[in-house]
Amino acid sequence: MATTKQQLAEQVLRLLNSGDVTHDSSIDGRELLLAIEQERDRLIRQRLTESMAQGEGTIPGDVISASDSITIKKDHVKHLLYSQLPGRPLSLFDDKGIVHVSYTADQANAFVRIANGNLSLYNGLLSSDIGGRGGYWLEGDRIYYNSNVDDCCGNTVIIKMIMNAGDVDPSQPFPIPADLESEVIRNVLQLYGSTKAVPNDEVNDNLEQV
Amino acid sequence: MPKDVKLDEVVKSLLIQHGEQTEHKYMMYLDVAIRGLKELTFDILQQIKSETLVVNTNLTVDLPCDYVNYTRIGVCRPNGRIETLGYDEYLCSQHNVDYCGHETANDFSGEVVVSGGNSRNGELTGGWYGLGGGHRNGYYRIDRDKSRILLSSELSEGSIVLEYVSDGSNANGDMKINALAEEALRAYMHWKTIQRKSGVPLQEKEAARRDWYNEKRLARARVVNFTPDQAWRIARKQVKQSPKF
Numbered sequence: 145m146a147t148t149k150q151q152l153a154e155q156v157l158r159l160l161n162s163g164d165v166t167h168d169s170s171i172d173g174r175e176l177l178l179a180i181e182q183e184r185d186r187l188i189r190q191r192l193t194e195s196m197a198q199g200e201g202t203i204p205g206d207v208i209s210a211s212d213s214i215t216i217k218k219d220h221v222k223h224l225l226y227s228q229l230p231g232r233p234l235s236l237f238d239d240k241g242i243v244h245v246s247y248t249a250d251q252a253n254a255f256v257r258i259a260n261g262n263l264s265l266y267n268g269l270l271s272s273d274i275g276g277r278g279g280y281w282l283e284g285d286r287i288y289y290n291s292n293v294d295d296c297c298g299n300t301v302i303i304k305m306i307m308n309a310g311d312v313d314p315s316q317p318f319p320i321p322a323d324l325e326s327e328v329i330r331n332v333l334q335l336y337g338s339t340k341a342v343p344n345d346e347v348n349d350n351l352e353q354v
Numbered sequence: 355m356p357k358d359v360k361l362d363e364v365v366k367s368l369l370i371q372h373g374e375q376t377e378h379k380y381m382m383y384l385d386v387a388i389r390g391l392k393e394l395t396f397d398i399l400q401q402i403k404s405e406t407l408v409v410n411t412n413l414t415v416d417l418p419c420d421y422v423n424y425t426r427i428g429v430c431r432p433n434g435r436i437e438t439l440g441y442d443e444y445l446c447s448q449h450n451v452d453y454c455g456h457e458t459a460n461d462f463s464g465e466v467v468v469s470g471g472n473s474r475n476g477e478l479t480g481g482w483y484g485l486g487g488g489h490r491n492g493y494y495r496i497d498r499d500k501s502r503i504l505l506s507s508e509l510s511e512g513s514i515v516l517e518y519v520s521d522g523s524n525a526n527g528d529m530k531i532n533a534l535a536e537e538a539l540r541a542y543m544h545w546k547t548i549q550r551k552s553g554v555p556l557q558e559k560e561a562a563r564r565d566w567y568n569e570k571r572l573a574r575a576r577v578v579n580f581t582p583d584q585a586w587r588i589a590r591k592q593v594k595q596s597p598k599f
Contacts, residue, residue, distance in 0.1 A: 199373050200373060201372075201373050201374045201375040201376060202373075202375045203375070203376065238378040238379060239378060240376065240378055243376060244376075254377060256377055256380045256381055257377065257378045257380070257381070258381055259381075262381070266381065266385070269385060269388075270388050270523050270524075270529075271381060271384045271385035271388055274380070274381055274384065275361065275362050275384065275528065275529070276528070277362075279381070
């Protein structure tokens with residue numbers, strides 16, 4: 145069964161409290177969720193960057209989140225078509241945080257990524273049309289499409305991306321390689337273990353008690 | 355005859371070869387591929403295209419976007435032959451503009467100083483007195499600046515046939531390369547994609563450059579269609595029958 149963020153946080157909490165967790169525990173589960181998300185993103189980014197530096201460009205499927213049937217909307221100010229991303233993508237070189245964009249029913253013809261700001265650079269060049277293929281560029285929490293993408297006939301898109309862990313529902317399967325789970329737990333434990341050892345200043349008297 | 359290969363196919367296969375696995379760099383590679391295609395077309399493929407172009411009202415014809423140089427400009431006659439036009443360096447590239455801002459055709463009236471042409475029973479019997487040698491039924495001049503061909507008035511409301519050297523590109527993006535030159539294009543793309551990268555060792559760049567020139571040489575040898583039969587015919591061209599004494 146796939147692990148969820150919630151399960152990982154509970155595991156760390158139990159380890160920190162050496163067993164059952166009481167209500168007066170100084171560390172909250174939500175705090176741990178945040179730490180787990182941050183640690184997972186850091187480790188995945190590190191792992192992918194290392195493999196890319198070695199010339200290995202494959203993105204493992206177990207870190208990818210897929211969202212299908214995303215609608216194509218119209219930006220009436222920019223006169224462009226766009227889709228709202230289901231979450232923030234991990235920031236990687238060449239926008240590799242977004243792995244795949246295509247029409248939902250036609251995954252064999254993926255849209256080609258255009259670097260943001262390259263519209264002007266390629267303007268007037270034969271390559272600007274990308275051989276008639278659909279293209280997209282990432283801008284904040286949206287992806288904008290080139291003129292080869294059509295919003296007619298109820299067209300929707302599928303977006304596969306390495307989603308920022310914070311945007312994954314805590315109760316949904318957490319996109320993390322199984323071998324990375326223990327590393328995430330260990331690192332979060334290490335972080336919070338040291339804070340537990342430090343005495344807490346519980347009196348609010350403008351004097352720091354160490 | 356080997357089939358042509360789509361540029362899209364070459365780009366995708368090179369991306370895979372480079373270990374990219376995704377199409378994030380597709381656009382950059384495609385741009386390099388188009389440059390490579392042009393390079394190979396100039397040097398090796400020598401693609402000659404023929405197009406029938408409609409003459410505009412201002413007696414000009416727009417050049418195709420992949421035009422490099424012309425090999426023949428003429429008019430297609432009913433007998434299936436192209437009647438070539440004459441080059442006239444005095445055709446004016448400036449046009450008058452009408453009240454709508456559109457260029458109008460230059461006025462050629464009163465220019466021809468020939469008398470008649472005789473006919474009998476509706477059939478032309480020649481005799482264009484006063485006409486110099488080398489006369490053509492229409493003249494042209496290339497206006498590279500405005501990417502068009504200027505024509506004389508004989509060609510108004512018609513069309514011309516343009517045979518030209520193409521750079522191999524195609525405005526609709528559906529570009530192809532001769533399968534015999536595919537490997538050369540791949541070598542070119544590999545060299546160009548690493549040429550300006552500071553992280554790539556100089557030896558590797560040099561090896562890629564040599565590989566490109568080597569592949570180009572191979573492609574030229576493959577593309578040239580010189581058969582033993584052609585060699586045999588050329589060698590015997592001067593051998594003629596004559597009476598034996």
